[in-house]
Amino acid sequence: MIIGTIAGILIAVWFYNTASHSNRDPLNWAIAGFVVYTVVAMFWTFIINPGIKDAAIHTRNTGLSYIARYAYIAVALACALIFNMTIGKKK
Numbered sequence: 001m002i003i004g005t006i007a008g009i010l011i012a013v014w015f016y017n018t019a020s021h022s023n024r025d026p027l028n029w030a031i032a033g034f035v036v037y038t039v040v041a042m043f044w045t046f047i048i049n050p051g052i053k054d055a056a057i058h059t060r061n062t063g064l065s066y067i068a069r070y071a072y073i074a075v076a077l078a079c080a081l082i083f084n085m086t087i088g089k090k091k
């Protein structure tokens with residue numbers, strides 16, 4: 001949970017710093033990046049992760065347990081990266 005929060009803050013800082021490349025308001029762009037990260041992380045946590053967590057508990061698989069704990073960070077980070085590379089370069 002703490003790692004995910006730190007990742008969200010770092011994404012907001014990254015979006016804030018890249019706002020000048022696309023002539024956007026830095027604060028609004030940082031908020032947009034944080035919202036994209038948070039929405040994807042919440043979607044992953046509440047929709048996709050329960051199935052993975054259930055499988056990890058029943059099979060006692062350490063790899064699945066690790067994925068169930070931290071995959072939302074990687075998925076949300078990838079979506080924020082794609083969002084910044086596609087939408088951020090349009091203006």
